Amino acid sequence: MAALCNRFSKACATITNRHFKISTYVRSMSNVPENTVYGGPKPQNPDQRVTLTSLRTKHRKGEAITMVTAYDYPSAVHLDTAGIDIALVGDSASMVVHGHDTTLPITLDEMLMHCRSVARGAKRPLLAVDTAVRVLKEGGMDAIKLEGGAPSRISAAKHIVEAGIAVMGHVGLTPQAISVLGGFRPQGRNVLSAVKVVETALALQEAGCFSVVLECVPAPVAAAATSVLRIPTIGIGAGPFCSGQVLVYHDLLGMMQHPHHAKVTPKFCKQFAQVGEVINKALSDYKQEVENRSFPGALHSPYKINTTEVDGFLKELQKMGLDEAAAAAAEAAEKVEANR
Secondary structure, three states: OHHHHHHHHHHHOOOOOOEEEEOOOOOOOOOOOOOOOOOOOOOOOOOOOOOHHHHHHHHHHOOOEEEEEOOOHHHHHHHHHHOOOEEEEEOOHHHHOOOOOOOOOOOHHHHHHHHHHHHHHOOOOEEEEOOHHHHHHHHOOOEEEEEOOOHHHHHHHHHHHHOOOEEEEEEEOOHHHHHHHOOOOOOOOOHHHHHHHHHHHHHHHHOOOOEEEEEOOOHHHHHHHHHHOOOOEEEEOOOOOOOEEEEOHHHHHOOOOOHHHHHHOOOOOOOOOOHHHHHHHHHHHHHHHHHOOOOOOHHHOOOOOOHHHHHHHHHHHHHOOOHHHHHHHHHHHHHHHHOO
């Protein structure tokens, strides 16, 4: 077993950090007592945890599979609440969270931090990520996503599956290989490239992958791959004929209205909301209310001290020689009383 783990660790060192998938674990989300300042997160009650078996059942029935990226606890809770099937802790975090231009700079330790955060928040979806043993053991993931279809990648996928770890393949545009591809370029746009997409998908299926992501390939190529495979395909910029779809959380929400994010938002992404505009307005309103001192008002200053305690407090301040502090406290108490 030790030899297997050592061998596997070497293989994992070559695995890219693009898309890891993991099933969430059922956990109690809060040990914070009630009636405290912070109530803490409440346990969710999902109807059913998504497993590889349930995904296979959906695929067999022809039901579409939904997958969205998540990088932290809040986004994971939102995915869980919405009933998304798979939460992908992808190295796309490098671009949309850490501000890099590509997925390459993010480290394994950074990815593990994202994995642990998502695992706390998502209890229903299958969770997926990128560097096998550490990601599953330390990050709380159930499966990994492995990019590319080179023989070494196919071999790595096979060894990982044989070690008892679920693997999702990824073909077409593989962002970890942009230096070889010449940038973020779509694949499968000529005969040889299209055939290679299908052949690679078949090879990943043969290696034991439970699903394959098809990224940035023409719809007919994705349709061919989906038709020939016995496992689900998850499309991203690959048209409507895949078994399911995946988008980046920040992209589909229209989360950030910023030149950098506009630069890294792909053409295939539909923005289902303009959350960024709401965020910008909320922050602007907050800034204005703080500056004109209308926030916090009485409603958001909930903690009271009675008159007797105030008088005692003022006397103690005066004994300490803090007359200015006593005057400030007295003035504040008068204003609070007047606003009741």
